Amino acid sequence: MATHTPWPGHWVADRLGIALTGDGLHGVLGLALRRNPKRAHLLVSNLLGKHVPQDPRAVHGAAYALGERVRELLGPDGTRDAVVLGYAETATGLGHSVADGIGGVPYLHSTRREVAGVTAGGGFQEEHSHATGHLLLPEDPALLSGSGPLVLVDDEFSTGQTILNTIRDLHGRHPRERYVVVALTDMRSAADRARLADFAAALGARVDVVALVAGAVTLPDGVLERGQALVAEHETPPPAPAAHYDVTHVDLEWPAGVPDGGRHGFLPEHAAALEAALPAMGARLAAALPPGARRVLVLGNEELMYAPLRLAGALQRHTDGVDVRFSTTTRSPVLAVDDPGYAIRSRIVFPAHDEPSDGPGDRYAYNVAGAGFDAVICVIDSVGETGPLYEPGGLLAQLAAHTGTLLLAVVPSYRPRPRLRDRLRSRLTTGTGSRPRQNGHTAPMSATSRPLPAPLRGPAFSSYAADEVGWLLKDLSEVELEAPTEEREEAIQSGGAHYAESLPVEYQPSPEYQELFRSALDGSAERIARAVGAVTELVLAERGPDAVLVSLARAGTPVGVLMRRWAKHTHGLDLPHYAVSIVRGRGIDRNALGWLAAEHGAANAVFVDGWTGKGAITRELADAVKDFDGEGVFDPDIAVLADPGGCVSTYGTRDDFLIPSACLNSTVSGLVSRTVLRADLTGPDEYHGAKFYRELAGSDVSGLFLDTVGAAFDRVGDGVAEDVKSLRSQDRSPTWAGWAAVERISEEYGIGDVNLVKPGVGETTRVLLRRVPWKILAQRGVGADLDHVRLLAQQRGVPVEEVDGLPYSCVGLIHPRFTRGATGTDGKAVDAK
Template sequence: MSVLDARPGEHRVWPGEWVASRLGVRLRDGAGPVGEGLLADLVELVDLVGLAVRRNPRRAHLLVSTVLGKHVPTDPRLVYGSGLLLGELVRRCLGAAPGDAGCGVLLADALHGRKDAAEQLCDRLREPREPVDAMVLGYAETATALGHSVADALGGACYLHSTRRPVEGFSTYGGFEEEHSHATSHLLLPSDPALFERDVPLVLVDDELSTGRTVINTIAALHRVRPRAHYVVASLVDLRGDDDRAAVQAFAATLGARIDVVALATGRVALPEGILEAGQALVTGLEHPPAPDTLETGPFKVARVDLGWPEGLPDGGRHGFLPEHRECLDNALASMAERVAAHLPADASRVLVLGFEELMYAPLRLAGALADGLPGDVDVRYSTTTRSPVLAVDDPGYAIRTRLSFPAHDEPADGPGERYAYNVAPGEDPSRAFDAIVLVIDDAADTPALAEGLLAQLQGLAPTVLATVPSHRPGPEPLHGPDFGSYPAEDVAWLLKDLSAVRLEAPTEQREAAIQAGRAHYSESLPVEYQPSPEYQRLFRDALDASAERLAYAVGVITEMILTERGPGAVLVSLARAGTPVGILARRWARFAHGLDLPHYAISIVRGRGIDEVALTHIAARHDPARVMFVDGWTGKGAITRELTAALGAHAAATGRRFPPDLAVLADPGRCTSLFGTRDDFLIPSACLNSTVSGLVSRTVLNRDLIGPGDFHGAKFYSELAAADMSAAFLDAVCARFGDVAGRVVQDLPGLLAADRAPDWSGWEAVRRVGEAHGIDDLNLIKPGVGETTRVLLRRVPWKVLARADAEEDLTHIRLLAAERGVPVEDIEPEAIPYACVGLIHPRYGKGAVQ
């Protein structure tokens, strides 16, 4: 019986004695583990590793970790706790306050057979800690879960692991070589490369550090792309010699960077001469006949279980795993474990949770939750399948007792090949048998080859539960016309989820009551689309004819300001939907005046709930955030300007990705931005209509029942309104006047740029005065300006309209809409407000509305 299977009080055999006696391999402890004595005199190298023989022409021996859970079924709490403890060493190295020194004792107790010690170790290391901001990189395939665990210990870290599985839709950030490995190509495929660009320490995590060559190769490749001042290398065991250690530090000096190394234990592996040939001879002599790999007692049944995996949660760190993903997984684990437990035999006493190659973290955490939820006398173990070819010898002094071999079942890029599961079959010792196996794979590996290979072999061993996790794939793709919206595809990429098939419209009064009572947020539903009367449509056309040249001039001014601020590489991001026609017009001006083809996206921002984070991630993966300019139609009292600034600040704090909060608008009567075409409150005809002047797209929707964590915010495409669509007519009318105003724009621009354009927020003060005069405490019920007043009349329950007597030219449509809805219009003195008009939402539903 090995240390891995021994019970308290039983003789413990080191699972490396067999190799040591035949090949002369010797392990020697180092001067002491890194970490200010955290594990000193508690854990030796032989506690953390056993030995096996590789079937590999490059290296004869294999160190088999007793705490990694890769090749050897292990208590998942011991695996996770060891990773968290390694993360504790990283925390100290990054300057965080040290944690509980008793954790080292708990690890030693767990390794020496005290079952509750591993559980206590996890509990203690998962207590709330101050988050440490870092980027953590784990090595595929053996260290993917270990890297996750280190990132978990840091709290605020973003995590990515390398992969040997190319994934369509993800571009390679970098690659490096693990020279001694049987499969050396590593890929980095982050879904958001900007996360990797943050100026934070980079932590590299592997299960063992033998020479340091892999570390040097990795840091060299990544430093060329994004130089850093501080790297930390974290490994379960550090086996480098003095020359290897000196080489890493010399390399750090050439980079002008700091490279620290931490490990749970240090030491050396002493190898005799000729070990490679001796190891190959040993493999040849023992491979035929092979040791028995299965029990002849099956087949048992296979049950599929739906884990209820949270929508949008990545299956692991192959494309990035953020702190919010970690929180989501933590919240879902108990429920998922309950679903698995319901499919286990009632008398199960020894259960294996078996992961799949790089998919190690999700099965590990699930195994830990299962162990926590099942009765204490049920022994839950965790391990995974692997690509590594290792000799199996059914001897207590050997780390790899049995081997299952089966064809690859995930259609790997390197073609079909053999894969392995070690120590799953009991061999000659029936006490090592599992009476239930939970196989956790991703859906890319759920293929006919799985059923015919690995699954068929597991059925011969024990009742098997198959749990499939959805593979993380590229994020949502933009929508384009004519499939979504009536604008040409080249004019705008809608970063929205198509909700056209969903009934979201509610009667205006019912919707207003729910919003003001706090029972619903305005973004969760849609108003019924206003159907303009023939008279109103004529009014729109007349207004467009009258204002097209004025609009063209404002478009020219604001586009030139954008190009002055961001340069010819500017990226336009309009705030859907009012900003989208303006973004298109700016894009067309840039092409007309400069021959530029500016990218243009439309994204959602919601008052009180922020900006679409998924959309920002999509943009950042393709463009420099510093080049982005946000575009809207007009300002009212500045609520969206404030929301944008706050949302982008929170996004930068969470991701390190900084989008400038500048907002460019055609009209800024609220005086809350420095980038505007005019500060006059005039009729912008696109405010007169809803979807029929905005590409037949609805206002945006953020309804948690419809929008998952990985989705863009939503919207509807009203294709049935195509006969009334004025979107193209509006754009064409304005673009037709570009030539008439181009000379004036060029002439006026220097003076406009030199003028004082600083916001003074006088519009907000005017709104406060209106509220006081009309007894309205909730300023969200006051909508200043022609555009916002139009929205009140079209979407909300209006109470009254305040109109300046000197603004009749821009208020014809306001008076028509007010008359249609029976809303009184009160004339006020021009000096009372800087706006042409103000719309007041009826407060009869209660104050304190959620807007």
């Protein structure tokens, strides 16, 4: 005997007297109660894929059919210049699927997530929503400035006010003759319909409406207050998360260059690439399912609806007999009542895990708990893969309590290419406009200004192969720049010169020290390779295959070369790699930034360094790029092998360990000097300078370092996978613990200048090679990682003091009272008192 399934709106309708009238409405909509002071009820669509897990074919198919109706309405030629705009958050996937049905049209959706470096092309308010503000952030402003039809897609029309707000904003910027409004349900009153008609007439534009079903909702007097009372009466605590859980990461191999959705625009060529890649991605998801799984949920994340919807459909085609369902999380708070006559039977609650710009607070997933899913595949974009996702009360722990198998698939978040490119290219090649000076200030460009030169490459400049790195530097090899260490230190500390105006004499290691370097390299190659792999995988996951490595010359350059080799070895990617100069107190080479922005797009640049100390360069870079050309288009985060200072969020490890490239100077860095910035040597239209020490070729171990570490790549693959999984599950936000430690040490030792405290094994080595050290603080018990430090200290007569409580392996202290007369014959600074 067939059982009757009650309409999932009876519970609310019976208690509040709300009535839905219209053919087919009860088959599409249920009712629930909002926790919202503006509106009591929620129309819950079972075709939207938001609150109710649904067959992905039904979700995509309903929207696709609406798109076909729009295509028919516009006629054979009417869609040629059309653009589809969907509404965040609920209609992002709906609008995208409508665009599929129209065929061959670009798609954009509004967003509530601010994106650094992207200027809004419009905005509007959705008054009744829990989160009212909408931004329009197209990568190409032409998407909103054309004259063709604009198709606006939302899940429901209640009053039509949001549509009026949108058209008013966009029409005021870029008028057009025709708009088409699309929804699953049209619940407007006769007065609302008349208001839209009057609005269109006053605008002088045609506005058509296409809906799957239409009807009306009747709300009795006092419904808001009585609804709020019902919410208070029936509110129950959400279920507890799993105490322990396992999550399996599924590598989708998302197609390169395809956006994760329509936040910045999704073009027909993107659609073609995605369609071609979907079968293989569906097969990867199917292969990850546990044997015998019969009911599977693919769960999207807030605005990320379309990608998981299409992945659910692709999975469905590879799983005969498996009931595949699709829904997404939401920021909308709704009462859950476990009653078959109520549309929201259960809810789980978890903290927001996207970037802070997307808004703090709780997020929700409905009708997942108690639904009997054998497996849940959580699909998020890489911006959302943060510490809170993995924490004990986070989304994954909540999901794990309601399924036997939890899988996670991460879609790389799309980063728009800035629209600066054409303007910068023109400015750099025509000699018009303005040019940033080396110190970061802007001055008029003269008519005689020349285009910036191409990067220097080996073997003409550096011992690296030409394809390993391009140096955005000026060759100063024939200029005498070296000065004795004591003389340089006196000039720097007295304020008479900047450290970047001269070079120290290149340290030539003793045979004993060279042997120590080789031993350290052999002993640490796998550890370095593992850190290289981890940081490169994080960069590729977060920045995508269009990443351009920009190493900070020169310590970062060997790391950039190794990261490029890992990407080539592991993924077959040829990542461009350039080296640029940054100078503490003077900023980054802005001419080099201009060249990078013009050639590759600033948003693709990933800055690379070897390690962090106290974070001075990290702060210098952030200040230098935030106002580049008046727009914040460069991401200042630095990718490093080791982040003992807690200064960055992209790193291979936060351990302070020996990176052998820190043991030497130019002979492990392609025979290139540290960079030089001096007004009489580098003009306003030139890069910062550096020297190529060709004469040191006999001592060069740059290739040995790279090849030794690269040879370990295959051996560390499993370890890299473990490290990346662990790093993704951590909160990697900068802690600046190193800076706090440096301030404490500066005060404790009476130095009074944090620039004279050089924390970490890398910075300490630099002090011993290039400055006049006072003493070395070594963490008690650190062994072989400091062998070379102890040897250098012994050779220079510098005491090594073992201490407890350092966050680093060691710290180098430069003498705070240095004068030329206050040094011994070995160059060691002594107290001048």
